[in-house]
Amino acid sequence: MSIKRQYNLPNVRLQLDGMNPSLITTDSAATGQRPLMSIVTNVECHFSNSEQFLSGGREFLDSLVRAVSQYGQEVLSGIPHPLAHEPAIVRLMKGDKPDRHLLVSETPDGQTVNIHLNTLELFDLVDVVDQFCSDTRTLPDLQLTLEPISRRHRLADVPAHERAMPLMSGVGSLAIAAVLLFFLPVPEVTIPEDRPAEATEQTDGEDLATDDPPLTPEDEADEEAANEEADELAATEAEDPPAQPTGDRISSRELEALLTDAEPIEDPTELDFIQRYLFREISGNWDDRDAVTEDLAFRVSATIDGSIVAYEAVDDTPASADELTPLPDLEFAPTQAAIEAREAIADYKVVFTRNGVLQINPWAGYQGRPGYGETIDDPDTLAQIQDDLIDTLRDVWDEDGETLGNDLIFRVGVTESGAIADYQPQNNAAFQLEGNTPLPDLLTPEAAGIDRERGSVIPSEPMGQFQVIFKEGGRVEVSPF
Amino acid sequence: MSQSASLPSDYQLPSRPNPLILDSLPDLPNVDGCSPRIHQRIDLLLLAIEALELGGSEYMLATAKDLELQSIIDNRVTLWRLRCTNPWRRSYTRSGLTIPQAKALVVIISDRARRLTMLIRQLLTAYNDTQAKGLPLEQHFRLSEYIERFRTHFRSRMNPRRAKVALYLDQEDLLNQLAIALLTQLLFCTGVAGRQRLWVSLFDGEVL
Numbered sequence: 001m002s003i004k005r006q007y008n009l010p011n012v013r014l015q016l017d018g019m020n021p022s023l024i025t026t027d028s029a030a031t032g033q034r035p036l037m038s039i040v041t042n043v044e045c046h047f048s049n050s051e052q053f054l055s056g057g058r059e060f061l062d063s064l065v066r067a068v069s070q071y072g073q074e075v076l077s078g079i080p081h082p083l084a085h086e087p088a089i090v091r092l093m094k095g096d097k098p099d100r101h102l103l104v105s106e107t108p109d110g111q112t113v114n115i116h117l118n119t120l121e122l123f124d125l126v127d128v129v130d131q132f133c134s135d136t137r138t139l140p141d142l143q144l145t146l147e148p149i150s151r152r153h154r155l156a157d158v159p160a161h162e163r164a165m166p167l168m169s170g171v172g173s174l175a176i177a178a179v180l181l182f183f184l185p186v187p188e189v190t191i192p193e194d195r196p197a198e199a200t201e202q203t204d205g206e207d208l209a210t211d212d213p214p215l216t217p218e219d220e221a222d223e224e225a226a227n228e229e230a231d232e233l234a235a236t237e238a239e240d241p242p243a244q245p246t247g248d249r250i251s252s253r254e255l256e257a258l259l260t261d262a263e264p265i266e267d268p269t270e271l272d273f274i275q276r277y278l279f280r281e282i283s284g285n286w287d288d289r290d291a292v293t294e295d296l297a298f299r300v301s302a303t304i305d306g307s308i309v310a311y312e313a314v315d316d317t318p319a320s321a322d323e324l325t326p327l328p329d330l331e332f333a334p335t336q337a338a339i340e341a342r343e344a345i346a347d348y349k350v351v352f353t354r355n356g357v358l359q360i361n362p363w364a365g366y367q368g369r370p371g372y373g374e375t376i377d378d379p380d381t382l383a384q385i386q387d388d389l390i391d392t393l394r395d396v397w398d399e400d401g402e403t404l405g406n407d408l409i410f411r412v413g414v415t416e417s418g419a420i421a422d423y424q425p426q427n428n429a430a431f432q433l434e435g436n437t438p439l440p441d442l443l444t445p446e447a448a449g450i451d452r453e454r455g456s457v458i459p460s461e462p463m464g465q466f467q468v469i470f471k472e473g474g475r476v477e478v479s480p481f
Numbered sequence: 482m483s484q485s486a487s488l489p490s491d492y493q494l495p496s497r498p499n500p501l502i503l504d505s506l507p508d509l510p511n512v513d514g515c516s517p518r519i520h521q522r523i524d525l526l527l528l529a530i531e532a533l534e535l536g537g538s539e540y541m542l543a544t545a546k547d548l549e550l551q552s553i554i555d556n557r558v559t560l561w562r563l564r565c566t567n568p569w570r571r572s573y574t575r576s577g578l579t580i581p582q583a584k585a586l587v588v589i590i591s592d593r594a595r596r597l598t599m600l601i602r603q604l605l606t607a608y609n610d611t612q613a614k615g616l617p618l619e620q621h622f623r624l625s626e627y628i629e630r631f632r633t634h635f636r637s638r639m640n641p642r643r644a645k646v647a648l649y650l651d652q653e654d655l656l657n658q659l660a661i662a663l664l665t666q667l668l669f670c671t672g673v674a675g676r677q678r679l680w681v682s683l684f685d686g687e688v689l
Contacts, residue, residue, distance in 0.1 A: 076678055076682035077682040098658075099608070123668050123672070133674070144674055148686075148687065151686055379648060380645075383644035383647070387643050
């Protein structure tokens with residue numbers, strides 16, 4: 001028997017025609033219940049504001065229920081539900097004004113029906129669908145399923161085109177770089193003349209320190225001698241060629257070439273981020289501070305991902321003094337790939353002072369004022385982040401927080417999702433007592449894309465910058481930086 | 482005389498520790514508490530209800546009693562304490578709502594909203610009309626009354642030292658928009674599945 005169901009609200013009418021093949025007419029009369037509709041043959045959805053209506057079969061109904069239900073949740077929470085917008089027979093999206101919505105439906109003959117709804121009309125559509133879903137006598141297999149969407153979709157406040165900007169500019173600069181590099185000759189790998197000598201020396205078992213000082217005029221005599229030696233050994237070369245740089249590790253000379261040829265990182269902001277990363281890395285790994293009895297100075301070369309590719313002792317610091325520092329543990333042997341990629345290098349002067357303080361400065365100083373990467377400008381978002389930051393910090397900064405009577409002032413960079421991705425002490429007390437604050441524990445640089453695994457310690461996500469003052473007695477103040 | 486009068490006047494059934502009506506709201510997986518954002522949304526919706534009906538908080542208490550929620554909300558002070566979990570409040574308590582407490586407040590919001598369906602629809606229709614004709618919101622008496630009351634409540638109870646609150650207090654238009662947005666949310670609570678929709682929407686963007 002055929003069954004008809006209708007759900008009415010002031011602005012929307014949903015009408016279902018269907019049947020139940022297993023039902024004999026007298027059955028329902030006997031039980032006194034409405035007959036159960038188990039198959040739907042036609043669905044129509046009419047709107048009071050429009051001559052147009054939507055219609056279709058079961059597929060259309062499924063799609064309508066899903067899109068309407070998801071979009072209803074989106075309007076309630078303000079957080080987009082991706083499923084409502086995905087390509088489907090029925091889609092719902094925001095209209096041209098905040099209280100307007102657009103319902104789009106594909107008809108079976110390939111046409112598109114657009115219906116504009118205001119919020120009241122939309123609500124009636126949501127409720128008509130809910131009424132149908134909760135009707136146990138009509139298609140009981142179709143039920144309302146509500147699930148919250150994941151945190152990943154929360155970045156709702158920034159328009160998509162703005163979020164795409166870093167990506168677009170990244171792809172753009174890659175393309176430009178690719179075009180420019182196309183015109184550069186492929187660097188030929190030439191094995192230096194004196195390699196045989198070196199190879200022989202190595203076979204002799206002499207230790208070749210990776211931080212060999214570069215050749216100076218005084219060394220020229222030695223070099224000549226080495227060259228002569230090389231000539232003598234020319235015959236041996238054929239039998240015993242020097243190790244080709246095929247493996248991951250590269251020789252000291254290649255490293256030297258890398259360091260001299262590498263393009264220096266000069267952008268003050270990049271230098272600053274690498275410096276902060278190095279500081280955390282080195283300071284965090286410098287355990288035995290008492291072992292350092294005199295200032296130890298090193299020139300440290302690092303790549304954009306914060307890897308220390310080389311270091312050498314400077315300012316009368318004995319070369320072996322690195323054993324007292326965490327540098328040997330942190331040194332990261334660059335690979336052949338790094339050479340081919342001609343990774344840019346930043347040099348820093350790193351001083352381990354005898355009173356246990358770490359100092360890091362760019363070797364060549366800053367050429368300009370470092371910034372803090374991309375910043376969030378939307379005042380609404382900033383205010384929200386600021387409030388969230390206060391809540392977070394108040395929860396963890398209590399009366400036990402020791403300030404020794406000082407105000408500890410920091411600059412703190414926070415991502416849109418509220419993660420503290422960057423911070424920097426702003427006064428001496430903050431520098432000294434950083435470890436007493438909750439900041440080191442709360443820091444998640446990865447949230448802003450500051451991630452060695454990702455290949456860069458320069459943030460890819462915009463951040464809001466705030467001044468945070470930890471005060472005695474568990475008080476904390478947050479203001480825009 | 483009604484039947485209940487035959488019982489001693491001080492006789493009261495012991496209230497259930499976990500009111501049955503809360504079971505109508507699903508327990509979400511991996512959720513054991515509420516974020517500050519949820520506290521804030523719940524309190525703002527209650528604030529909007531107060532702006533809709535005079536004596537709103539008394540009606541909320543009456544609803545709590547009708548729906549047998551006294552084990553969670555037994556008096557005015559408890560209700561006030563629960564609402565002070567909103568971090569925007571001047572009297573922010575820095576404590577959080579338990580899941581049953583949050584559910585109870587959601588039940589109250591959706592029940593009150595359903596009773597106010599006609600008014601909510603009327604106000605939103607008026608809002609649409611004023612927008613379509615480019616008229617100021619003050620043009621419609623009942624709508625401007627709601628917005629004016631909402632602004633007054635917001636001003637008197639929210640902490641102007643919070644950056645977000647300061648932003649709202651600074652820009653009247655933004656605060657008006659908030660009042661309308663809350664009215665829209667209340668409209669969605671009036672439907673057959675409104676209670677469930679509101680409850681689940683609170684956790685949008687909060688779960689993994």
